[in-house]
Amino acid sequence: MSKFPSDKPVLVTCGLPYANGKAHVGHLRTYIPADIFVRALKKQGQEVTFVCGSDTHGTPIVVNAEQLNITPKELVRKYHKHFDDTFKDMNVNFDAFGTTDDPENYNRTTDIVNKLIENGYTYPKTIEIAYCPECDRSLPDRYVEGTCPYCGETARGDECDQGCEKHLEPGELKEPKCTICGGAAEYRKQEHYFFKLSEFKDFLLEHLEHMEGTSNARNYAIGWVKKELIDWCITRNLEWGVKFPGHDDLVVYVWVDAPIGYIAFTEEWAKENNEDWEKFWKGDGRIIHFIGGDITYHHCVFWPAMLKGAGYSQPWGVVASGMVKIENKKFSKSRGYVVWVGEDYLDHGFHPDLLRYYLTSYTSHTKELNFSWKVFQEKINTELVAVFGNFLYRTLLFTHKNFGEIPEGEIDREVLDKITDTITKVNKPMGEYEFKKAVDSAMALASYGNVYFQSNEPWKLIKKDKAACGKVVANCAQIAKALILLFEPVLPQKMEDAWKQIGMSSDVHAATYSDATVLVNSGTTLPKPTILFEKIEDDKTEEMETISNKRVAEAIAKESGTKEKEGAVKKMEEEIEIETITTEEITFDDFSKLDIRIGTIVTAEPVKKSNKLMRLEVDIGEDSPRQLVAGIKETHDPEQIIGRQVVVLANLKPAKLCGVESRGMVLAGDTEGAVLLMPEEEVAPGTRVR
Ligand SMILES: [Zn+2]
Numbered sequence: 001m002s003k004f005p006s007d008k009p010v011l012v013t014c015g016l017p018y019a020n021g022k023a024h025v026g027h028l029r030t031y032i033p034a035d036i037f038v039r040a041l042k043k044q045g046q047e048v049t050f051v052c053g054s055d056t057h058g059t060p061i062v063v064n065a066e067q068l069n070i071t072p073k074e075l076v077r078k079y080h081k082h083f084d085d086t087f088k089d090m091n092v093n094f095d096a097f098g099t100t101d102d103p104e105n106y107n108r109t110t111d112i113v114n115k116l117i118e119n120g121y122t123y124p125k126t127i128e129i130a131y132c133p134e135c136d137r138s139l140p141d142r143y144v145e146g147t148c149p150y151c152g153e154t155a156r157g158d159e160c161d162q163g164c165e166k167h168l169e170p171g172e173l174k175e176p177k178c179t180i181c182g183g184a185a186e187y188r189k190q191e192h193y194f195f196k197l198s199e200f201k202d203f204l205l206e207h208l209e210h211m212e213g214t215s216n217a218r219n220y221a222i223g224w225v226k227k228e229l230i231d232w233c234i235t236r237n238l239e240w241g242v243k244f245p246g247h248d249d250l251v252v253y254v255w256v257d258a259p260i261g262y263i264a265f266t267e268e269w270a271k272e273n274n275e276d277w278e279k280f281w282k283g284d285g286r287i288i289h290f291i292g293g294d295i296t297y298h299h300c301v302f303w304p305a306m307l308k309g310a311g312y313s314q315p316w317g318v319v320a321s322g323m324v325k326i327e328n329k330k331f332s333k334s335r336g337y338v339v340w341v342g343e344d345y346l347d348h349g350f351h352p353d354l355l356r357y358y359l360t361s362y363t364s365h366t367k368e369l370n371f372s373w374k375v376f377q378e379k380i381n382t383e384l385v386a387v388f389g390n391f392l393y394r395t396l397l398f399t400h401k402n403f404g405e406i407p408e409g410e411i412d413r414e415v416l417d418k419i420t421d422t423i424t425k426v427n428k429p430m431g432e433y434e435f436k437k438a439v440d441s442a443m444a445l446a447s448y449g450n451v452y453f454q455s456n457e458p459w460k461l462i463k464k465d466k467a468a469c470g471k472v473v474a475n476c477a478q479i480a481k482a483l484i485l486l487f488e489p490v491l492p493q494k495m496e497d498a499w500k501q502i503g504m505s506s507d508v509h510a511a512t513y514s515d516a517t518v519l520v521n522s523g524t525t526l527p528k529p530t531i532l533f534e535k536i537e538d539d540k541t542e543e544m545e546t547i548s549n550k551r552v553a554e555a556i557a558k559e560s561g562t563k564e565k566e567g568a569v570k571k572m573e574e575e576i577e578i579e580t581i582t583t584e585e586i587t588f589d590d591f592s593k594l595d596i597r598i599g600t601i602v603t604a605e606p607v608k609k610s611n612k613l614m615r616l617e618v619d620i621g622e623d624s625p626r627q628l629v630a631g632i633k634e635t636h637d638p639e640q641i642i643g644r645q646v647v648v649l650a651n652l653k654p655a656k657l658c659g660v661e662s663r664g665m666v667l668a669g670d671t672e673g674a675v676l677l678m679p680e681e682e683v684a685p686g687t688r689v690r
């Protein structure tokens with residue numbers, strides 16, 4: 001049985017952006033799938049609320065504000081607005097987007113900490129705190145750096161961020177250094193408050209056993225709970241933050257009040273909408289947290305224990321996303337491997353929906369995602385433009401030109417069944433947080449639409465039997481309507497436009513999947529269609545790659561010091577140039593020996609014994625399709641490539657691959673994953689390439 005829709009209301013939250021820097025593609029990997037999930041639940045008729053807000057406390061903000069000579073409040077206000085704007089620009093639609101500096105969060109945090117104190121889950125303890133004699137101050141978290149006691153890497157006060165990623169308690173760091181003046185720090189005794197996390201072992205094991213969401217989060221947390229649970233120091237010597245009750249010189253640790261923000265933002269939403277926040281946090285509403293995999297520990301161990309200890313409901317599910325790579329390099333702002341949402345994407349005129357599509361269709365949510373401009377271009381051009389966009393535009397243009405309205409015509413049983421089946425194939429993986437599978441299933445319906453249009457040849461029918469042609473067109477319009485609804489969660493703005501183009505006047509965002517099988521209204525006048533998805537040209541991709549390369553070169557230059565700056569930039573450029581391939585020259589006669597043709601993929605199926613290979617039958621204009629084997633199993637979905645045109649080297653000596661004969665070769669760009677070549681527009685199978 002599917003978990004959604006359920007009669008229990010759902011609350012979806014996203015890991016809070018830290019109001020100390022700009023939004024980049026890595027951030028969006030959590031927010032966009034969460035937004036898509038929320039929209040998809042609404043399409044299934046599920047009651048759902050979506051909240052988030054800026055994380056505004058903690059030492060990095062204080063350190064940064066100090067350096068900029070502004071107050072922490074001024075700093076966080078600026079970045080809070082930046083994130084709020086970015087989310088709106090990217091069509092991420094929160095019902096509430098607050099900050100952890102809001103009064104609601106101060107009140108809720110104070111209430112929860114008081115409950116923990118009352119219930120006996122906190123205790124004071126004198127510990128060693130890093131102290132800088134030079135600066136004459138305590139050094140919490142980011143104010144101190146040193147050596148990780150577990151792995152030996154350089155770490156900061158509360159986390160081994162470069163090494164084993166362990167959460168570190170105050171006093172654990174070896175050879176502590178003050179990050180303000182760089183001098184050696186010393187440890188001084190001071191009283192702090194601890195949360196008895198160790199008492200929650202049995203509760204956590206039981207809780208995690210039943211926790212929904214992705215298995216990566218669950219398994220990681222269970223491993224941690226079984227291994228060790230250390231009591232958490234939950235106070236810090238700082239001015240900026242929520243005061244620890246009864247102690248004016250202490251604030252609570254940022255990981256206490258940050259997740260409590262989820263509750264505070266729900267309260268803000270409830271106030272605004274005359275709703276009840278307690279149905280989630282004190283009742284049995286389902287709370288689902290979308291987070292980056294790196295904050296699993298905080299959300300699956302610390303947070304549910306704190307909620308339990310204070311008498312609140314615990315999260316129903318945690319969905320953790322995999323990491324993001326930039327051009328196949330580990331994401332790193334300091335090394336220049338970063339793509340900023342504003343200056344690198346939106347400011348260059350890219351539509352937000354395209355990136356939404358890329359981030360969900362690239363790979364499974366829990367796996368590592370690579371952002372590459374070339375792959376971005378390829379996915380947009382071969383999937384959104386060539387398959388989905390092509391189907392919508394050819395259907396609407398043909399209808400508009402020949403009928404001016406949606407014509408009368410019975411919808412085939414087969415078409416309606418295909419739509420119903422696709423809705424199931426989208427809903428099921430969506431409920432399992434398998435967003436790529438859901439998007440691929442929707443795209444398969446677009447391929448089906450193209451085949452339906454192509455094989456029924458309405459352009460021929462219109463000349464001899466207008467009624468029969470009208471029926472084909474009405475069926476295509478029905479498929480288009482279903483596709484628009486199925487793609488609305490991923491491409492909300494584009495589908496709003498498409499919805500109008502098929503003559504619908506209702507709100508596409510409020511429509512549900514059940515509308516997909518409601519028959520299209522014949523007689524609806526259609527406006528002249530416009531192209532929804534434009535091809536991304538090579539020079540645009542090259543421009544973006546140049547920007548990335550330059551940033552990396554600059555980062556290297558910065559690292560090696562200003563003196564060698566020019567040299568380093570030059571060296572980087574050389575490295576890039578070396579990568580261009582040089583090969584022996586051939587004559588035109590040599591080239592003419594190659595029989596290269598355009599073919600259309602008729603069937604595609606994975607070769608069972610192989611991880612990489614797919615068996616294809618490709619129509620290259622001969623009596624029967626050619627059997628070819630291509631190394632595209634990892635990168636392509638068989639259902640999706642049927643009907644697609646490819647470029648085939650037809651006179652290559654046949655060879656057996658994993659026991660399957662390949663009579664020729666499908667040409668592809670040799671990059672990370674195969675990128676199939678395709679003609680600019682559809683041509684007759686067998687067309688020679690010269
Ligand atoms: Zn470490």
Ligand SMILES: [Zn+2]
Nearest residue numbers: 132135178181
């Ligand atoms: Zn110092």
